[in-house]
Amino acid sequence: MHNIKIMKYIISVIMTFILSLSLLSQEAEKTVRSIFDEALTDRTAFSQLEYLCKNTKGRIPGSAAAAEAVEYTRQALIKVGADSVWLQKVSVPHWERGFEKCSIVSAKLGSEDLNITALGLSVGTAPEGIISKVIEVHDFEELKKIGRKNVEGKIVFFNRPADDKLINSFAGYAGAVNQRTQGASEASKYGAVAVIVRSATQALDNFPHTGVNSYEENVTKIPAVAVSTIGAEMLSQWLKSDSELTIHLISTCRNLPDIWSYNVIGEIRGTQKPNEYFSVGGHLDAWDIGEGAIDDGGGCIQAIEMIRIFKKLGIRPKRTVRAVMFMNEEMTGTGGRAYAEEAKRKGEIQYVALEADRGVMTPRGFSFDAEGERLQKLIALSSFFVPYNIRDFDKGGGGSDISPLKSLGTVLIGSVPEAQRYFYYHHSANDTFEQVNCREFQLGNAASASLIYLIDFFNL
């Protein structure tokens, strides 16, 4: 009899536990649905993105446009009802684009101008430019093999395309981008006077794509520009017919002393564990030749939208939830580092960080930089996203702005949207508001806000 009582008690405890779990799950499912409903029927975020794109175009670190973007997003965070909003000081490079012109001159073929764009942090040419012969190479091995005798005094033209066979568009980009980031330094070692780099994109079009160029210490800094993929194909063809052709390259960009800018932060204070933080964001700076819609205005507004949705629906997270617009991701990453340093100094428990910096097309999932049981539990959250056809929950990277938090033990998460056309726009004049589809953007906003809500709700 006694045993039966104990058995009944155990069963009732188990049943209560299962019921409460299932009730919790039902509550969570319902809240996720309400987050999607809100995101899909409100156009605040889409309008904010339009404003950011159209009124703060050119917001490279240290620019007046970047200062405007800081002020606009600060005000946007206040408007959506963040409990507190502030700016965090960040030292940033101050680089200015100049006049740009690139003309091919061939005795055999005539002359033609190429669409170019200076690479970020590149030194400039003199105002009258450089006139020089050109040598085409495809990687640093080939450069080494050709050697100083064939390179010295010339412009090196790096023309390795992104590999279209790589299914992941980021892999194609990664396989081509070292020409842009390190090409100038490598070519300089062999006496080159400048580099022209094929744009790192799967697109075949006339848009040159910029991006940062990092000089190694102790090399002579030489000017670096990107040429469109169609321009690169043309230059390569012309070189086959006339290897003696010259290029007249003018790019009067310049580097000025570092100046101060800001990360923009807004938060909802946690009700139970206010010293545990979710840091959700994107980077506010963007390359000056486009509007920075997909890279990464969308990621920034997504974080603001999370705050708006939580406030609108009355979701009161246990932990403090922050929207962070990081400054200077594109050049030297000082915004992300400054954020992590202050968190460490203040003893903040940085619980989870989520970065959206892979575009804002239809969300396909998230990548989790976590281990073991915690990773498994996070991946298991995918069941809540089945009704939204968001299926790809995998182990993977977070993002460059949040990566300095890793040393604090933070779980890093990256948004994974559909991205096959991402590099068609990335870092080019083609990265405009018009490329963003309202509905796709809203779905991504809902997905990110839901994920943060669920992690907090289930204490994962």
Added chain:
Amino acid sequence: MHNIKIMKYIISVIMTFILSLSLLSQEAEKTVRSIFDEALTDRTAFSQLEYLCKNTKGRIPGSAAAAEAVEYTRQALIKVGADSVWLQKVSVPHWERGFEKCSIVSAKLGSEDLNITALGLSVGTAPEGIISKVIEVHDFEELKKIGRKNVEGKIVFFNRPADDKLINSFAGYAGAVNQRTQGASEASKYGAVAVIVRSATQALDNFPHTGVNSYEENVTKIPAVAVSTIGAEMLSQWLKSDSELTIHLISTCRNLPDIWSYNVIGEIRGTQKPNEYFSVGGHLDAWDIGEGAIDDGGGCIQAIEMIRIFKKLGIRPKRTVRAVMFMNEEMTGTGGRAYAEEAKRKGEIQYVALEADRGVMTPRGFSFDAEGERLQKLIALSSFFVPYNIRDFDKGGGGSDISPLKSLGTVLIGSVPEAQRYFYYHHSANDTFEQVNCREFQLGNAASASLIYLIDFFNL
């Protein structure tokens, strides 16, 4: 000793079987990889789609542009090396768009023109048009409730939006589209003189979206036009301020006698079972106000590209593989029916049919209209698509052109691409070549060709 011999023999048979399966799988994996490599590095299909969009714009059934599209795709099939190419006669409606103008005139608010487009197969107004008051309704229930006394002599304005909360964009469309297909007939029953229908799209913009309107028998045929979603919002606002406003509607479209057109068919003859057929296609007709890039030029070229890839790679299918450009999907579906009827008459074994008519963005999977073990085996093919991040293999519909084959016992398959923005373009002037991303299109082409290859290879 004897038993051990038998055992050894059995084990060796099993091992050989497993090995051969695994060798078969390896061969299949390798071929799929080669299909993707070819599709991703060749721009023939993308150029063909550009030609079709830019040179056969306006290819509604019965039009001169449709005849040009028939001839262009016939030649394209010959060029890519189809073993035989022919045309199949199809009777089609002959409807001509006329002059279109829609002006709101309000004594209180002034006057304003709305962007409209006549619905396909709609009757026209007289050249001087209709001037009438307007009554706004949202569904047929409301129309019934309002009744003849409030509807008679007026223009009925159907203004039910697509439900943005529905995650599947096709579900949102399906929930709104009966206003377009049946609105004129329903309104006519209550004495309306014309209908203006809110475009069936999730977009909020100025593009009106056309599509077919079907009159019931025995109703008075009244003119039917679509208005853009922004136009619909505006008209609704104006009606709130001035319910007495009038609309002056002119749409001089007209219906002419049916004429002949063609399905375009090209095939690779099967090496082992030539009387078993794969029918792979899209529809060649497209609404005249756009270029028919996503609906459905892309689906047509995808089928031609399958033939090109098979020929280029030397893939020799056991069964006969056909590319079929169906005529007249958009109006009355006679192309699909004619194809199935001829197949039946000739005793063709229509093994599998695949239709691509949901756009040509990044492929996400396929939907299979099949049952039981065969369905399970087809879905299991998804394992071959894991490296390409194509994960969504589900039970579901094929497509309207291939649906008449169902009665022949054919397994029907639909391509399932990413489609959140599909209805932003669908049936509007915004359905242009520029909306198609080369890489996304190529991935879809590879996916379809691979699926057909695999089904044939494994005899599924």
